[in-house]
Amino acid sequence: MNDVAISVKDLSKVYRLYRTSSSRILDFLGMGEGAPARGYDEHWALKNLSFDIAKGSTVGIVGRNGAGKSTLLRLLAGTSGPTSGEVVRHGQVAALLELGTGFHPDLTGHENIYASGLYLGFDHRAMQTFYKDIVEFSELGTFIHQPVRTYSTGMYMRLAFSVATCLPADIQVVDEVLGVGDAYFFGKCLQRFRQFQKEGRTTVLVSHDNATLLRLCSRCVWIDHGRIAADGSPLEVIIAYTEAVQAEQDRKSRTAWSDPGGTSDAAFALRKQKAVEIEEVQFLDVRHVPTNALAMGDAITIRIHCHARVVIERAVVTVSIFRSDGITVCNVISSIEDFYVRLYEGRSTIDVQFAPLLLGPGEYTVAVGMYPSLDLNDSVSPQHAVIWHRRQMFSVHQPVGIALDLGIVRHPVTWAICAPVESEERIAS
Amino acid sequence: MKCLQMLIHHRRLIWNLILLDFKVRYAGSRLGLLWILVGPIMILGSYLFVFGSILRIQPMPGLSRFDYGLLVTCGLLPWIGFSEGIIGGTNSVLAHRNLMRGQLFPMELIPVTAVCSGLVGQLLGIALLLLVLGVRGMWGANLLWLPGLVICQAMFTVGAVWILSCINILFRDLSQIVRLAMVLLMFISPIAYTAHMVPHGLDLAITLNPLSFVIEGYRDTVLFGRHPELPGMALFGSVALVLLNMGYHYFMRLKKLLPDLV
Numbered sequence: 001m002n003d004v005a006i007s008v009k010d011l012s013k014v015y016r017l018y019r020t021s022s023s024r025i026l027d028f029l030g031m032g033e034g035a036p037a038r039g040y041d042e043h044w045a046l047k048n049l050s051f052d053i054a055k056g057s058t059v060g061i062v063g064r065n066g067a068g069k070s071t072l073l074r075l076l077a078g079t080s081g082p083t084s085g086e087v088v089r090h091g092q093v094a095a096l097l098e099l100g101t102g103f104h105p106d107l108t109g110h111e112n113i114y115a116s117g118l119y120l121g122f123d124h125r126a127m128q129t130f131y132k133d134i135v136e137f138s139e140l141g142t143f144i145h146q147p148v149r150t151y152s153t154g155m156y157m158r159l160a161f162s163v164a165t166c167l168p169a170d171i172q173v174v175d176e177v178l179g180v181g182d183a184y185f186f187g188k189c190l191q192r193f194r195q196f197q198k199e200g201r202t203t204v205l206v207s208h209d210n211a212t213l214l215r216l217c218s219r220c221v222w223i224d225h226g227r228i229a230a231d232g233s234p235l236e237v238i239i240a241y242t243e244a245v246q247a248e249q250d251r252k253s254r255t256a257w258s259d260p261g262g263t264s265d266a267a268f269a270l271r272k273q274k275a276v277e278i279e280e281v282q283f284l285d286v287r288h289v290p291t292n293a294l295a296m297g298d299a300i301t302i303r304i305h306c307h308a309r310v311v312i313e314r315a316v317v318t319v320s321i322f323r324s325d326g327i328t329v330c331n332v333i334s335s336i337e338d339f340y341v342r343l344y345e346g347r348s349t350i351d352v353q354f355a356p357l358l359l360g361p362g363e364y365t366v367a368v369g370m371y372p373s374l375d376l377n378d379s380v381s382p383q384h385a386v387i388w389h390r391r392q393m394f395s396v397h398q399p400v401g402i403a404l405d406l407g408i409v410r411h412p413v414t415w416a417i418c419a420p421v422e423s424e425e426r427i428a429s
Numbered sequence: 430m431k432c433l434q435m436l437i438h439h440r441r442l443i444w445n446l447i448l449l450d451f452k453v454r455y456a457g458s459r460l461g462l463l464w465i466l467v468g469p470i471m472i473l474g475s476y477l478f479v480f481g482s483i484l485r486i487q488p489m490p491g492l493s494r495f496d497y498g499l500l501v502t503c504g505l506l507p508w509i510g511f512s513e514g515i516i517g518g519t520n521s522v523l524a525h526r527n528l529m530r531g532q533l534f535p536m537e538l539i540p541v542t543a544v545c546s547g548l549v550g551q552l553l554g555i556a557l558l559l560l561v562l563g564v565r566g567m568w569g570a571n572l573l574w575l576p577g578l579v580i581c582q583a584m585f586t587v588g589a590v591w592i593l594s595c596i597n598i599l600f601r602d603l604s605q606i607v608r609l610a611m612v613l614l615m616f617i618s619p620i621a622y623t624a625h626m627v628p629h630g631l632d633l634a635i636t637l638n639p640l641s642f643v644i645e646g647y648r649d650t651v652l653f654g655r656h657p658e659l660p661g662m663a664l665f666g667s668v669a670l671v672l673l674n675m676g677y678h679y680f681m682r683l684k685k686l687l688p689d690l691v
Contacts, residue, residue: 101527
C-alpha cells in the first residue's frame with residue numbers, strides 16, 4: 001500500500017435536484033425521507049468508481065462537460081463528501097480547484113498571500129518561508145503591494161497559481177487551471193509541474209487541452225456519465241476519447257440535418273457506412289523494409305493500405321506527425337501539393353515519402369486522414385471519411401557522432417560569409 | 430467537550446482570522462477601527478437624549494443623570510456584541526462559501542470568527558467604561574464578574590450562530606429575519622429601563638430573553654457594586670454551554686453536506 005497515493009473504492013456521488021426550495025429545506029431537516037412523493041430527483045454524478053493512483057504519478061482526467069470530472073476532483077481533494085464508497089489519501093492534499101477564491105479584492109497581493117496561507121493552514125511564520133518563492137514565481141514585482149482589485153485577470157491568476165503551487169503538498173488535485181496566463185507563464189507552469197514530478201509529488205489533473213495532458217501525464221482516465229470509460233496510457237485514452245467525441249458530433253449533425261446534400265453530409269455518409277477503411281500504416285526505410293527506428297536525415301516512407309467500397313474521384317490524404325509529448329510536428333496535406341487520390345472499390349496503397357526526414361530525435365506517432373474533399377480555408381470542421389490514429393511509433397535518433405541537441409527540426413540551411421560592414425557606415429545610415 | 434477542545438486547539442488561527450476580518454473590513458478606510466466605536470456612542474447618545482432627557486425615565490428613586498447613563502451603557506454593551514455577532518455570524522458561512530469549494534478549511538471557525546469580531550466593539554466599550562469608572566473611583570472586586578459574563582455571552586452566541594449560519598444557507602431569508610429580530614430585541618431588552626419596571630404579564634418577555642440576564646448582570650457588577658444573581662447566572666451559563674455543544678454538533682453534522690448546497 002505504500003506506493004499508493006490515493007485509493008478510491010466503489011465511489012459514488014448523488015446530487016439531489018430539488019423540485020422546490022421547500023422540499024430542499026424539508027429534506028435538509030431530515031423530514032423529506034419516507035415521504036410518499038420525494039421532492040427531488042437524483043443525479044448520479046459518479047457511480048461505483050474504483051481505482052488507485054500510484055505515488056509520484058501524474059494522472060490526467062478527460063471527459064465531456066458534466067461527465068463528473070470536477071465532482072471526482074472534489075471528492076479526491078476532500079472538499080465534498082461521497083454518497084457511498086471511500087477515498088483514502090496517503091499524504092497531504094493541496095486542491096487547486098478554483099484559483100484565488102480566498103482573495104479579498106481590497107487587500108494587497110502581499111496581504112492576500114498571508115490571508116490565503118491562513119485559509120490553507122499556514123500561519124504567518126510558515127508563510128514567510130514560502131513568501132519569496134511565491135512573489136518571484138508570480139513575477140508581479142512592485143504590484144505585489146497594490147490591492148488585487150487593480151490587477152489584470154492574468155496578474156490575479158498568476159498570483160493565485162503561485163500561492164497554490166508554492167506550498168508543500170504530497171498530492172495535488174488540479175482542475176483546469178493551467179491556462180491561466182500567457183504562453184510564457186504557461187511554460188513556467190509546465191516546468192513547475194515537471195519539477196513536482198521529479199520531487200515525487202502525485203498530481204491529478206483535469207484538462208481539456210490534450211497536448212498538455214500528453215506532455216505531463218503518465219496515465220489518463222476518461223470519465224463518461226459518471227463511470228470510467230477508459231483508463232490507461234495517455235495517448236490511447238485520448239484517442240479513444242476524441243474518437244467518441246467525433247462520433248457524437250456525427251450523430252448530432254445527422255439529427256441537425258443542417259447541410260443536406262452538402263460535403264459534410266457526403267463525408268458523414270461515408271463514415272457511417274465505413275466506406276473507406278485504413279487497414280494498415282507502415283513505416284519503411286530507404287530499402288522499403290518496414291522499420292521503427294531511423295536516424296535523422298534518413299528517408300522514411302509512410303505506406304497507407306486502405307480499402308474502399310465506393311469510388312472517390314479526388315480524395316485528399318493527410319498525414320500528421322505528432323511527437324510523443326503531443327506536439328503536432330507537421331501536417332502534410334496532399335491537395336497542397338496538388339495531389340489527389342482516385343480511390344477504387346477494393347484495396348489501394350498510397351506512399352508518402354519524407355526524404356530526407358528533417359525531424360529531430362524523439363518518438364513520433366502518425367495520424368492518417370482521408371477526405372472526399374477538403375477546404376483548406378476551413379479550420380473548424382474538416383469532414384473526413386476516415387481517420388486512422390494508433391499507438392504505433394517510430395523513433396528518430398541522433399546521427400552518429402553528434403551528441404548535441406539538434407532541436408525538433410533539422411532545417412535545411414545555406415551558410416555564407418558576407419563582406420564586413422564598416423561601423424561608421426552603420427552609424428551614418 | 431469536543432468543541433471547547435477544538436476552539437482551544439485553533440485559538441491562534443481564530444485570532445489571525447479576526448485580524449484578517451478587520452483588515453478586510455477597514456481596508457482603505459481612514460478612521461479604521463474608530464468606526465467600531467462611532468456607532469455605539471451614537472446609539473448611547475440618542476438613548477440618553479430620548480429616554481433620559483425627554484421621557485425622563487426614573488428606574489429607581491435617587492438615580493443621577495450619570496447613573497442613568499451607566500445603566501443604559503450596561504444594557505447597550507451586551508446588545509451590541511450580541512446583535513453584531515448574530516447578524517454577522519448568520520451570514521458568515523454564506524459569505525465565505527468559496528472557502529468550501531476550492532480548498533480544505535475548518536469551516537466551523539468562520540462563525541466563531543464572526544462572533545468574536547462582533548465582540549470587539551463591546552470589548553472596546555467595556556474598556557472605555559472601566560476607564561470612566563476608574564476616574565470616578567468606582568472600581569471594585571465585583572468587576573471581575575465581567576469577563577465571566579462576556580464568556581457566557583460569547584458561548585451562547587457562537588452556539589446559536591453555528592445553527593443559524595447553516596440554516597441561512599438553505600433559507601436565505603433568515604438573515605433578513607435575524608436583522609429585524611435584533612432591532613426588536615433592542616426594544617424588548619431592558620436597555621433603557623430595568624427588568625423590575627416591566628409590568629406583570631409582560632415579564633415573560635424578560636425571563637425568556639437571554640440578554641436580560643446578561644444586562645442585569647452588568648448592572649449588578651458595574652452600577653450596584655454587587656455580584657450578579659447567582660441562580661440566574663448559573664442557569665444562563667449552563668444554557669450557553671448546552672447551546673454551544675448543540676450548535677457544534679449540528680454544524681459538524683451538516684458540514685459534509687454544505688459544499689453541495691452553497
